[in-house]
Amino acid sequence: MVRMFVRHTVRDYRVWRNAYNAFDKERKIMGVKRHAVYRSVTKPNDVTVSHDFANIRKAKAFVGSPRLREAMKAAGVKSAPTIWFVKAT
Numbered sequence: 001m002v003r004m005f006v007r008h009t010v011r012d013y014r015v016w017r018n019a020y021n022a023f024d025k026e027r028k029i030m031g032v033k034r035h036a037v038y039r040s041v042t043k044p045n046d047v048t049v050s051h052d053f054a055n056i057r058k059a060k061a062f063v064g065s066p067r068l069r070e071a072m073k074a075a076g077v078k079s080a081p082t083i084w085f086v087k088a089t
Contacts, residue, residue, distance in 0.1 A: 001033070003086050004059045007048040011076035013039065016047065019075030027051070030065060031058035059085055 010016035020037065027035065033052040040046035053059040062068060063083060072081070 001088050002053045002056045002059045003088070004051045004053065004063070004083065005048060005086070006051070006081045006083050007046070008072075008077050008081040009043075009079040010045050010047055011078050013045050013047065016045075016075045016077070019071065020049075023071050023075075026067065026071070027062075030062045030068070032062065056085060056087075 017037070031053050033054065035049060035051045038048040038050075040048075051059070051062065053062065
């Protein structure tokens with residue numbers, strides 16, 4: 001399993017969260033097995049999301065998806081995402 005973390009700032013958390021939830025079906029089709037959302041305690045529009053994939057190939061394909069970029073833009077993501085991958089050992 002590969003876990004991908006994505007951190008970015010959004011304009012409005014509620015708007016972003018509704019859009020994130022609406023993307024659930026597409027996320028599953030794109031290989032996401034599990035996911036979680038975290039918010040900064042001091043900056044509520046600073047969001048970190050984790051997504052689990054079967055392998056790094058699927059994780060990188062997800063990140064490179066034009067559809068994901070469109071969804072993020074429409075959801076109000078206002079900063080470039082910081083993305084990193086980890087593997088359970």
